[in-house]
Amino acid sequence: RGLGTPPTDRTGDPLLDAVLWIKRPGDSDGPCRGGPAAGQWWPDYALGLARNAKKKEA
Known part of the structure; x- marks a missing residue:
């Protein structure tokens, strides 16, 4: 396990509202x-x- 994409509402996917972490x-x-x-x-x-x-990724 590792940290991934920071929480955001800018997903670039019209079917995905947001990326978030459930807990700290x-x-x-x-x-x-x-x-x-x-x-x-x-x-x-x-x-x-x-x-x-x-x-x-750059």
């Missing part, structure tokens, strides 16, 4: 896989998402 990247989903309680900030997870981020 880095917030834990719960204690599975060694994470903290749900909703708490998880720095290691956030860093992993950033490292795996989709590169913007």
Whole structure:
């Protein structure tokens, strides 16, 4: 997993109203896989998402 397209309503697709994130990247989903309680900030997870981020194509 990694961060992808930032939230926007400019999708370039007439059938797609918006791109959005459902929750803030880095917030834990719960204690599975060694994470903290749900909703708490998880720095290691956030860093992993950033490292795996989709590169913007030029």
